[in-house]
Amino acid sequence: MNHQTPVFIITGGQGQCKTTFLHLVLGLIVGLNVRVRGVIAPGHVRDGRRSGFTLVDLATGEHEELCSIDPDPRCEAHGRFYFQPVGLAFGRRALAPPDPRGTDLMVIDEVGRFELQGVVWADQLDRLTAHPHPPMIWTVRRRLLDTVVERWNITNPVVVDVGTASAMATADAVMDAVWAWREAQPFSPITAAPVPGDRVAPPALFADAAAGAPRSTPVILRRCYGPEG
Structure with missing residues (x-):
């Protein structure tokens, strides 16, 4: 299965x-009962330059500050972060x-030079x-892709x-991979899932916050991508 399950980059x-x-x-697949795990890392900009990243756990919607350009002796220094x-x-x-009984899709944002140096998410x-793993989505800078x-x-x-890519077409391809993964498992997939072959229908993107999240929190951090989000 490991050699057949795609990694979308x-x-x-x-x-x-x-x-x-x-x-x-x-956002296009969140309404289709896809069980997502992993992280997304929205960046912050200060004076026109990247100043840090926040990390969001896609299974729970919880978030933590990951890194910043502000020196801190308690932190691990990698590059300028x-x-x-x-x-x-x-x-x-x-x-x-x-x-694999509870995960349809694994997300890693992003895989970059620090991982290639053996730190941050390398292990x-x-x-x-x-x-063997479910379908995955990684984000990778173009010059590091190969x-x-x-x-x-x-x-x-x-x-x-x-x-050049379409988010709709990408979501559709991801869902095809998720269905192939589910069908290959020896256990039953989750119930109340869409019928195989259904096309992805776009929900309202950047929807309201998950229940209980502080209203001051940015929407991208409030969003929970699990099937109950």
């Missing part, structure tokens, strides 16, 4: 909205190898790709370039 140049494209794709120990631990828990990626595919020996990559 959303790619583009720096600042080309890979995370935004991923958010749109997830200082990574919060709490944020790293939070992400590593979210990226633990999933139970989690090694574990995820070493065992290196990432080779490093993790991705035998069935589906490359989605944000410059």
Whole structure:
């Protein structure tokens, strides 16, 4: 199964909205009872330059600060960013190898130069790709794409370039992969799922907050992508 289950790689140049494209794709499948695990990392900008990232656990909707450019001796320094120990631990828990009976899709935003250097999410990626896994979506900067595919020996990559790709078509392809994964499992899939062959219907993107979330929290952080979100 590991050699047949696709890894969708959303790619583009720096600042080309890979995370935004991923958010749109997830928004298109969230109403289809897809059990999503993993992380999405919305970025922050200060004075026209990337200043840090927040990490969102897609299974729970919880979030933690991951890193910033502000020096902090308590943090791990990688490049110009200082990574919060709490944020790293939070992400590593979210990226633990999933139970295939409870996961249809695994998301990692993003796989980049730090992982290629063996830090941040590198160990989690090694574990995820070493065992049978559900379909996955990674975001990867275009110039690192070939290196990432080779490093993790991705035998069935589906490359989605944000410059030319359609979020609707990508969501449709992801759902096809999810259905193939479910049908290949020895246990029954979750109930109340769409009929195989149904096309993706776009819900209202950037919908209201999950119940109980602070209203001051950005919508992208309030959104929970699990089947109950």
